Amino acid sequence: VSLLIYTGPDGEKAWPKKYPFCGGVFQSPIDFHKDILQYDSNLLPLEFVGYNVPSTDQFTLTNNGHSVKMYLSPTMYIRNLPFEYAASQLHLHWGNRNKSEGSEHTIGGKHFAAELHIVHYNSEKYPDITAAMDKADGLAVLAILLEIGPFNPTYEKIFRHFRNVKYKDQMALVPGFNIQELLPNRLDEYYRYEGSLTTPPCYPSVLWTVFRHPVKISQEQLRALETAMYCTESDDPEPLEMVDNFRHVQKFDERLVFISFHE
Numbered sequence: 001v002s003l004l005i006y007t008g009p010d011g012e013k014a015w016p017k018k019y020p021f022c023g024g025v026f027q028s029p030i031d032f033h034k035d036i037l038q039y040d041s042n043l044l045p046l047e048f049v050g051y052n053v054p055s056t057d058q059f060t061l062t063n064n065g066h067s068v069k070m071y072l073s074p075t076m077y078i079r080n081l082p083f084e085y086a087a088s089q090l091h092l093h094w095g096n097r098n099k100s101e102g103s104e105h106t107i108g109g110k111h112f113a114a115e116l117h118i119v120h121y122n123s124e125k126y127p128d129i130t131a132a133m134d135k136a137d138g139l140a141v142l143a144i145l146l147e148i149g150p151f152n153p154t155y156e157k158i159f160r161h162f163r164n165v166k167y168k169d170q171m172a173l174v175p176g177f178n179i180q181e182l183l184p185n186r187l188d189e190y191y192r193y194e195g196s197l198t199t200p201p202c203y204p205s206v207l208w209t210v211f212r213h214p215v216k217i218s219q220e221q222l223r224a225l226e227t228a229m230y231c232t233e234s235d236d237p238e239p240l241e242m243v244d245n246f247r248h249v250q251k252f253d254e255r256l257v258f259i260s261f262h263e
């Protein structure tokens with residue numbers, strides 16, 4: 001998927017033509033509203049191993065033309081899921097400077113400003129993410145909803161590098177830090193459902209964990225996210241701003257979302 005388009009004639013409605021799974025079952029994202037939620041007391045707080053990466057290590061941040069993503073190390077993994085899932089990368093979805101409503105998942109029909117995804121693969125069953133990404137039990141993605149509040153120094157450890165990945169295929173090195181600090185405080189309160197990748201090829205291979213509580217970043221940090229990057233390469237005569245890179249919520253019939261908390 002070179003220049004993944006979210007809007008216009010080649011937008012998300014056209015994805016199924018080239019990527020059949022995008023028109024298939026178990027598609028993400030979805031809206032969480034009360035009549036599809038069911039409390040499940042077996043949903044334990046997630047445990048993270050190796051997330052506190054020393055600053056002597058470095059993560060590669062890159063602009064891949066439709067998101068900004070940071071590669072993580074497979075020494076980072078999640079316990080307390082059906083299998084052990086090793087970290088692969090994190091990336092973001094956002095709106096635009098006039099409409100800061102770029103989250104993919106919504107709660108009661110409400111969009112949040114943006115959404116961080118940390119993509120993991122089932123390292124117990126598969127050697128790498130490429131082998132795992134089209135398997136029903138292949139991926140686990142953590143989703144953190146972002147909203148406006150005070151300046152967030154942990155997010156700034158990534159955001160400060162946006163000026164060096166403005167254009168497609170540019171890269172920057174980010175000193176290691178504790179990735180768990182990107183998550184909300186209540187790791188025990190989340191939505192859980194079986195869904196898909198929200199970009200082509202849209203494989204229905206993702207165990208989604210969407211944390212109940214949003215994390216706050218400042219208006220300025222959000223503005224930087226919404227205005228820093230382009231989908232196009234640095235020498236492209238017609239630059240295309242990287243904005244509104246979120247998929248709209250999908251139909252969710254006859255399915256339930258399990259919640260680890262009492263409303």
Ligand SMILES: NS(=O)(=O)c1c(F)c(F)c(S(=O)(=O)CCO)c(N[C@H]2CCc3ccccc32)c1F
Pocket residue numbers: 001064066067069088089091117119129130133141196197198199200201
């Ligand atoms: N919202 S999401 O979590 O569904 C999701 C994305 F939204 C997204 F943009 C990407 S990607 O790596 O930028 C490009 C995918 O083709 C991935 N990347 C995943 C999917 C395929 C793949 C293969 C190797 C490494 C990462 C990924 C992704 F899982």
Ligand SMILES: [Zn+2]
Pocket residue numbers: 091092093117198
């Ligand atoms: Zn994503």
